[in-house]
Amino acid sequence: MTHSPLLRSDQTLFRDPDVFELTFVPEHLHHRDAQVKELAFLISPALRGGSALSAILRGPPGTGKTTTVHRIFTMIREETQRIIPAYVNCRQDHTPLAVYGSIFKQVCGYAPPPTGWHLDDVKEGIVSRLRDRNAALVVCLDDADDLIVAGTYNPLLYQILRLYEKWDVRKAGVFAVTSDLDLNLGAEADSSVRSVFHPTEITFLPYTKAEVREILADRVRQGLYPRVLPKPLLDRIARFAAGEQDVRVGIDLVRQAAHRAEKDGRRRVTHADVTAAARAVTAPALRNRAAGLSAGERALARWIAERSRDGADMASGAVFEAAQEYLPVGKTAYHEHLNALAKAGIVDLVPRTGRGREVRLRYDAGDVAAACRSPDQTCKIPNGS
Ligand SMILES: Nc1ncnc2c1ncn2[C@@H]1O[C@H](COP(=O)(O)OP(=O)(O)O)[C@@H](O)[C@H]1O
Ligand SMILES: [Mg+2]
Known part of the structure; x- marks a missing residue:
């Protein structure tokens, strides 16, 4: 029987859709051996009856910080009773009670009662369990920047690290994690915390791009049926995700592109599927970036988009000269606007051989023009203020 290119309505392209969920913990953690080793080293004193050391994990979003911690914590649970790891998602839990509640649940195996317990009761529950098991505590505060916003970063660190003094248990190790590169979690610690918190960064x-490709190829093998995503398209997605510096963009693209093919009843993902999915994935980012621009910066972005679509010379100088005829900007303002667009991540200014720079759009020209329409036409991004 020949294999129909069309999918029956009860068929799917997804071998395992969960593989594309954000919470999925992959079996193979690629290219993070150094970090896993370093964390294992910091934990190792606790295996010998001492205390785990602390760390600050730092890197842009989608670089595998959360996954690496999950990997280490799983290894600990499988290998020893002498260390109890507790993973706290500070996006979700940032009050002291919520953070300790999360730790309690992982240390004791059940949640603290929803009412009637004070913070001290929760702490005592944690400590008595640690003492019973003669175990050391290792806490991961993931996305700890949310604790800083909530004003609970210093008090929590201080308490967790000093839990041992009052209660006669081993000192806890803390892994504080952040994706915000402007934030220095070490410097955010106040002097009382710094006397007990000596993290390794x-x-x-x-x-x-090659690493992204490998991670995505692995995911595709697990999540999609064979031959659903042709190799050149996987390369294209990897290139795109590497450009965005976020492997999650790639995972999302694979999922969305395969969904489009499936909805159309096709067995194969096409170039058009990837193009459409890429637009859907970048649209929110682009809109957010454009929302922060001034009217003059938007006008310049629209104009650059048009010029780039026409295939004109995109040397910065040539763009300025041509722009002068249409836009009311002098040279200084032009350069300021251009730098603002580069900073917002809408254009890249690429040095040219010889001299000068080339203005290169990061996104599709039509999408940039649409995102940078005059303010009364653009929808406002709610920002809670
Ligand atoms: N080295 C890796 N190997 C396999 N998958 C990875 C790797 N690094 C990241 N991922 C995947 O990319 C996504 C983002 O990773 P995550 O650990 O959440 O990044 P971060 O915490 O740094 O923002 C997750 O779906 C994760 O499974
Ligand atoms: Mg994370």
Whole structure:
């Protein structure tokens, strides 16, 4: 029987859709051996009856920080009773009670009663369990920047690290994690915390294109049926995700592109599927970036988009000369606007051989023009203020 290119309505392209969920913990953690080793080293004193050391994990979003911690914590749970790991998602839990509640649940195996307990009761519950099991505590405060916003970063660190003094248990290790590169979690610690918190900094650099490709190929093998995503398209997605410096963009693209093919009843993902999915994935980012621009910056962005679509010379100088005829900007304002667009991530200013720079759009010209329409036409992005 020949294999129909069309999918029956009860068929799917997804071998395992969960593989594309954000919470999925992959079996193979690629290219993070150094970080895993470093964390294992910091934890190792606790295996010998001592205390785990602390760390700050730092790197842009999507560089595998959360996944690496999950990997280490799973290894600990499988290998020893002497260390109890507790993973706290500070996006979700940022009050002291919520953070300790989360730790309690992981240390004791059940949630603290929803009412009637004070913070001290929760702490005592944690400590008595640690003492019973003669175990050391290792806490991961993931996305700890949310604790800083909530004003609970210093008090929580201080309490967790000093839990041992009052209660006669081993000192806890704390892994504080942030994706905000402007934030220095070490410097945010006040002097009382610094006297007990001596973290090793562990850096997570963005994955290269080849690394992104390998991670995505793995995911595709697990999540889609064979031959659903042709190799050149996987390459294209990897290139795109590497450009965005976020492997999650790639995972999302694979999922959305395969969904489009499936909805159309096709067995194969096409170029058009990837193009459409890429637009859907970048649209919110682009809109957010454009929302922060001034009217003059938007006008310049629209104009650059038009010029780039026409295939004109995109040397910065040539763009300025041509722009002068249409836009009321002098040279200084032009350069300021252009730098603002580069900073917002809408254009890249690429040095040219010889001299000068080339203005290159990061996104599709039509999408940039649409996102940078005059303010009364653009929808406002709610920002809670
Ligand atoms: N080295 C890796 N190997 C396999 N999958 C990875 C790797 N790094 C990241 N991922 C995947 O990319 C996504 C983002 O990773 P995550 O650990 O959440 O990044 P971060 O916490 O740094 O923002 C997750 O879906 C994760 O499974
Ligand atoms: Mg994370």
